[in-house]
Amino acid sequence: MSARRLCLALLGALCLAAAAPLRADPALFDYRLTPRALAEGVYVLTGLQQDFSTRNGGNIVNTGFIVGDSGVVVIDSGPSLRYGRQLRAAIARVTALPVVLVINTHHHPDHFLGNQAFPPATLAALPATREGIVREGEDFNTNMYRLAGDWMRDTAVSPPTVALAPGRLQAGGRELELFALDGHTGADLAVLDRASGTLFAGDLVFHARSPTTPHAVIARWLASLDVLAALPFTTLVPGHGPVAQDDTPLRQTRDYLHWLDGQLRSAAAAGLDMTEVLALPLPRLYARWAVAQEEYARSVAHLYPALERATLEHRDER
Amino acid sequence: MRFATTIAALWLLGSTAWAQSPEDPLASSRWEDMRRVFFADATVVFDERVRVSAPATAENPLDVPVLVDASRLRGVEEVVVFADFNPILKVLDFRPGAARASLGFRLKLQQSSPVRAAARTADGRWHVGGTWVNTTGGGCTLPSTGSASPEWQERLNEVSARLWPRIDGGERLRLRIIHPMDTGLADGVPVFHIERLSLQGADGRTLIDIHPAEPVAENPVFTIDLPPGLAPGALALHGRDNNGNRIAAEVAR
Numbered sequence: 001m002s003a004r005r006l007c008l009a010l011l012g013a014l015c016l017a018a019a020a021p022l023r024a025d026p027a028l029f030d031y032r033l034t035p036r037a038l039a040e041g042v043y044v045l046t047g048l049q050q051d052f053s054t055r056n057g058g059n060i061v062n063t064g065f066i067v068g069d070s071g072v073v074v075i076d077s078g079p080s081l082r083y084g085r086q087l088r089a090a091i092a093r094v095t096a097l098p099v100v101l102v103i104n105t106h107h108h109p110d111h112f113l114g115n116q117a118f119p120p121a122t123l124a125a126l127p128a129t130r131e132g133i134v135r136e137g138e139d140f141n142t143n144m145y146r147l148a149g150d151w152m153r154d155t156a157v158s159p160p161t162v163a164l165a166p167g168r169l170q171a172g173g174r175e176l177e178l179f180a181l182d183g184h185t186g187a188d189l190a191v192l193d194r195a196s197g198t199l200f201a202g203d204l205v206f207h208a209r210s211p212t213t214p215h216a217v218i219a220r221w222l223a224s225l226d227v228l229a230a231l232p233f234t235t236l237v238p239g240h241g242p243v244a245q246d247d248t249p250l251r252q253t254r255d256y257l258h259w260l261d262g263q264l265r266s267a268a269a270a271g272l273d274m275t276e277v278l279a280l281p282l283p284r285l286y287a288r289w290a291v292a293q294e295e296y297a298r299s300v301a302h303l304y305p306a307l308e309r310a311t312l313e314h315r316d317e318r
Numbered sequence: 319m320r321f322a323t324t325i326a327a328l329w330l331l332g333s334t335a336w337a338q339s340p341e342d343p344l345a346s347s348r349w350e351d352m353r354r355v356f357f358a359d360a361t362v363v364f365d366e367r368v369r370v371s372a373p374a375t376a377e378n379p380l381d382v383p384v385l386v387d388a389s390r391l392r393g394v395e396e397v398v399v400f401a402d403f404n405p406i407l408k409v410l411d412f413r414p415g416a417a418r419a420s421l422g423f424r425l426k427l428q429q430s431s432p433v434r435a436a437a438r439t440a441d442g443r444w445h446v447g448g449t450w451v452n453t454t455g456g457g458c459t460l461p462s463t464g465s466a467s468p469e470w471q472e473r474l475n476e477v478s479a480r481l482w483p484r485i486d487g488g489e490r491l492r493l494r495i496i497h498p499m500d501t502g503l504a505d506g507v508p509v510f511h512i513e514r515l516s517l518q519g520a521d522g523r524t525l526i527d528i529h530p531a532e533p534v535a536e537n538p539v540f541t542i543d544l545p546p547g548l549a550p551g552a553l554a555l556h557g558r559d560n561n562g563n564r565i566a567a568e569v570a571r
Contacts (some may be wrong), residue, residue: 312539
């Protein structure tokens with residue numbers, strides 16, 4: 001085997017190794033973050049397909065960073081201070097350039113509780129995301145301590161200081177396009193790297209994992225997915241689940257939300273008690289996804305009360 | 319010899335306690351207290367025919383769905399629902415008249431706890447079923463959202479209800495009442511809850527009497543199953559809260 005061949009084979013093996021997220025080491029509080037290059041200067045760190053736990057330290061989320069000529073843009077900071085620090089160290093292993101912008105795609109804890117590890121002046125989000133972090137951040141943080149334990153040590157809420165707006169954004173010498181959407185939460189930001197065609201979709205898109213719905217408005221979410229589907233991306237980074245080179249995660253998320261909405265509406269219309277809705281079987285297609293049953297049960301708790309209330313009041317809830 | 323006597327006495331004591339109270343299938347450290355509080359000297363048996371359906375993990379501790387079904391027992395006169403680790407133990411009781419011995423509702427949980435239903439049959443025996451519900455908690459010591467909003471004052475005790483045909487020829491009634499259901503455990507918010515609901519058929523026959531206690535969730539939702547063959551005509555719901563406010567509604571059929 002020629003040296004060049006060996007090199008390629010090794011690279012292939014490395015790529016394969018990095019594609020599957022490494023298990024965190026709870027004894028050392030080491031998330032074993034391994035950036036994987038998706039394109040020139042574009043990296044992703046893939047989380048586990050699990051619920052928050054003391055084993056995974058909350059690393060169930062995909063984060064990423066984009067290296068330009070003059071600086072680095074981080075997309076989501078992870079679930080804890082430890083994660084934020086280890087993300088910074090992982091970036092430093094790739095480039096000596098400074099982090100100039102840290103974008104929080106939305107206000108859920110696994111996307112902003114690593115903020116503290118970065119300079120406050122670099123922390124950026126949509127204004128409504130900042131408001132959500134200020135309003136609910138402490139409760140999220142407390143809950144994360146309960147779920148992930150000592151992984152969360154010293155983590156505190158560090159709200160964004162830079163207000164982002166939709167449209168073109170030059171940062172670190174890279175041209176990004178920002179899309180201000182909603183539906184997963186009240187404000188969901190998607191980030192398109194124009195040079196590579198990489199779309200960081202945040203939690204508007206899940207892949208092979210059931211979507212989470214604590215702040216969801218499904219009709220709005222579906223409308224946001226239509227916007228994303230029309231974008232000229234070549235690589236799609238979902239908020240949770242494997243990276244894709246096509247629109248499979250987008251279609252999966254849309255189909256699941258349609259199914260969930262239909263299931264809950266027909267249950268309410270049929271007069272089912274909430275416990276009976278919880279006991280309904282999942283379609284086989286979704287039952288095999290990671291944390292499917294758990295997320296379904298949570299979604300029933302989030303979404304069913306409003307639907308049954310509308311049914312009892314003889315209103316059409318849209 | 320004295321040592322042996324002591325051992326024998328201890329063994330006797332132990333066996334007496336055993337005979338009085340069978341082992342709790344939910345292995346709760348609070349079971350003996352529950353038995354004393356709710357059943358005193360009455361006979362208590364754990365009975366799988368009393369089914370309590372609730373999620374193993376409650377996403378929202380202020381709104382935990384529970385369905386109690388004791389309809390596989392004959393002659394149920396009263397059902398008491400309680401949660402071992404809630405600061406207010408009793409959730410509600412109900413007396414099924416002509417209705418099935420089942421009731422769906424939602425409760426507030428302060429921490430992870432068994433949720434149990436005890437059904438008393440005509441022979442005076444209590445049949446107990448239950449399930450563990452895990453939760454992050456805080457459900458009982460938080461103020462209701464209603465207590466912070468003026469909406470409930472305008473709509474207090476407003477009832478919305480709907481009937482569905484059941485496959486057995488009977489009917490299902492689901493109803494929701496606007497009420498803050500404050501436990502009195504949140505700072506500066508006095509106890510304020512519905513304490514009685516009674517559902518009558520068109521012929522005046524009582525279908526079910528419900529006595530909700532503080533842990534029933536805000537704006538309570540109830541699921542009640544009615545047997546086939548009720549007198550035609552509207553159902554009547556009457557009740558009151560602990561401040562004497564009346565509840566009255568008619569459900570057209």
